[in-house]
Amino acid sequence: MNTESNVNVRVTRQFSVSPEKVFDAWLDPEMIGKWMFGPDLRDEEVLRISLDPRVGGSFSFVVRRQGQEIDHVGEYLKMDRPRRLVFTWGVADVEGSSRVMIDIVPLKNGSELTLTHELHSDWADFAGRTKDAWTKMLDVLAEKLS
Incomplete structure (x- = not known):
């Protein structure tokens, strides 16, 4: 992925729980089905969530x-x-993918997550929608972890 042509979408969210709990929510299939997808976010049904949570593993x-x-x-x-x-991050049967980076730092009373989603410049028109979607997902995650 050529980073010179990328558009970066950045969202920061504070959580009232430890960095470990926030991190683990990204790798727990049951949790992912509650905050990243499903009826708490949009009109959709979760059919299957599978992942191999290791470097080189897929989801x-x-x-x-x-x-x-x-x-x-x-x-x-x-x-x-x-x-x-x-x-x-991509959609099966759609050419190309993007990259998502999650950085979590401890705070006195919880943690702060910064998500950076690198979109190829061809997807620049979707940057606003992408930011809105991640913001909504992180808000639901904060509710589920409280």
């Missing part, structure tokens, strides 16, 4: 939205629990 999150099955796929590139998680 597949299949949802049904507006009568269509969408398979969100990616590969874990870096894991440094509880500080950093990096993975690719």
